Amino acid sequence: TGYTTLDGGFVNTASTSSAITYIDGEKGILRYRGYPIEQLAQQSSFLEVSYLLIYGELPSADQLSDFTYRIERHTMLHEDLKRFFDGFPRNAHPMPVLSSAANALSAYYQDSLDPNDPEQVEVSTIRLLAKLPTIAAYAYKKSVGQPFLYPDNSMTLVENFLRMTFGFPAEPYEVDPEVVKALDMLLILHADHEQNCSTSTVRLVGSSNANLFTSISGGINALWGPLHGGANQAVLEMLDDIKGQGLDVSDFIRKVKDKEDGVKLMGFGHRVYRNYDPRAAIVKKTAHDILDKLGARDELLEIAMKLEEAALTDDYFVDRKLYPNVDFYTGLIYRAMGFPTRMFTVMFALGRLPGWIAHWREMHADPTTKIGRPRQIYTGYTERDYTEVSAR
Numbered sequence: 592t593g594y595t596t597l598d599g600g601f602v603n604t605a606s607t608s609s610a611i612t613y614i615d616g617e618k619g620i621l622r623y624r625g626y627p628i629e630q631l632a633q634q635s636s637f638l639e640v641s642y643l644l645i646y647g648e649l650p651s652a653d654q655l656s657d658f659t660y661r662i663e664r665h666t667m668l669h670e671d672l673k674r675f676f677d678g679f680p681r682n683a684h685p686m687p688v689l690s691s692a693a694n695a696l697s698a699y700y701q702d703s704l705d706p707n708d709p710e711q712v713e714v715s716t717i718r719l720l721a722k723l724p725t726i727a728a729y730a731y732k733k734s735v736g737q738p739f740l741y742p743d744n745s746m747t748l749v750e751n752f753l754r755m756t757f758g759f760p761a762e763p764y765e766v767d768p769e770v771v772k773a774l775d776m777l778l779i780l781h782a783d784h785e786q787n788c789s790t791s792t793v794r795l796v797g798s799s800n801a802n803l804f805t806s807i808s809g810g811i812n813a814l815w816g817p818l819h820g821g822a823n824q825a826v827l828e829m830l831d832d833i834k835g836q837g838l839d840v841s842d843f844i845r846k847v848k849d850k851e852d853g854v855k856l857m858g859f860g861h862r863v864y865r866n867y868d869p870r871a872a873i874v875k876k877t878a879h880d881i882l883d884k885l886g887a888r889d890e891l892l893e894i895a896m897k898l899e900e901a902a903l904t905d906d907y908f909v910d911r912k913l914y915p916n917v918d919f920y921t922g923l924i925y926r927a928m929g930f931p932t933r934m935f936t937v938m939f940a941l942g943r944l945p946g947w948i949a950h951w952r953e954m955h956a957d958p959t960t961k962i963g964r965p966r967q968i969y970t971g972y973t974e975r976d977y978t979e980v981s982a983r
């Protein structure tokens with residue numbers, strides 16, 4: 592009673608104020624802490640961007656090397672936590688494995704759970720940034736039945752992740768600098784996106800004073816949905832279907848427009864962008880570059896380009912201001928790097944982690960924060976009397 596403002600899906604309601612990420616959806620602008628995404632993608636590194644998002648400023652050389660050192664010292668998982676992976680079926684999707692293991696960190700690292708102790712928050716921040724790539728690599732190794740590799744802290748975080756994912760024990764792993772650079776850039780592009788579904792989830796869980804690990808686990812689960820981070824997997828499946836069934840691109844577009852069986856053009860549309868997603872523009876170029884460099888001519892890239900061209904000139908998409916989003920081309924890059932489709936959303940989670948942490952910390956640092964507790968407009972019965980089961 593008395594609550595008359597309903598905004599399903601938060602289409603026009605701010606859930607918080609924030610100084611982390613700025614988006615102008617009409618103009619297609621994205622900035623982290625004021626820095627344009629295009630500059631960060633070209634000139635920065637994922638760890639530097641993580642620092643920027645979490646602490647608010649670009650690090651000095653000393654601050655960056657200290658931050659990097661602390662992260663690289665924490666990449667190993669507790670041996671018992673390593674065994675946790677054995678309990679999952681081999682064909683498990685790696686996203687629930689990732690979120691479960693992230694949540695399990697709160698059982699293994701009980702000395703860094705207090706959200707009101709800045710030192711503990713700092714330790715859990717470093718632990719998450721260091722350990723999530725190891726967990727992600729183990730989730731992959733589990734799915735292919737291969738042995739886990741311990742992190743090698745003489746390598747950078749991204750190199751180490753690639754080695755733990757694709758390497759084998761007792762075999763040197765040769766890092767391809769082009770792949771490392773492209774992956775680092777993809778992580779930067781995914782690092783934050785203000786109050787999206789998973790970030791809002793992290794904030795809401797954290798607003799109850801739940802610890803950082805468990806709040807991040809909630810974010811990973813929200814990200815898994817195909818309307819959010821799961822879209823990168825859904826795009827590849829859509830492209831595979833079009834190729835496999837020999838569908839004509841214009842027939843597929845017609846199906847989407849007719850909303851036949853609820854078919855959507857995955858990787859298109861965005862709640863905030865009513866213009867080309869600036870991340871998609873960067874990713875599109877990288878997809879071409881990396882596929883050229885790896886010599887991986889991919890028929891799916893050609894289908895994707897035809898879909899994009901058809902959609903951008905079709906009234907259905909033009910009228911609704913539907914443009915490619917970040918997920919439209921990323922899967923093609925991950926695929927060229929050797930990642931199976933089911934790992935794509937895991938890659939998104941690795942990228943989004945510093946953003947989630949930054950938002951959780953921003954919320955806790957604000958003394959006016961209250962527990963998130965939305966109201967509702969009740970549409971159920973008014974009062975009625977209980978009847979005994981025999982009388983129903």
Ligand code: CMC
Nearest residue numbers: 818819820822855856857858859860861862911916917918
């Ligand atoms: N294909 C076909 N029609 C679409 C699409 C699409 N991908 N996206 C939106 N529409 C239509 C929708 O059916 C509606 O049409 P109508 O006015 O006739 O009812 C209109 O466009 C407005 O869409 P909406 O669903 O009200 O928009 P929303 O802001 O609630 O949803 C979205 C945004 C991203 C969930 C949606 O565009 C979508 O489902 N896209 C496909 C999934 C996807 O690529 N998600 C990744 C988003 S970017 C990365 C991330 O956030 O994780």
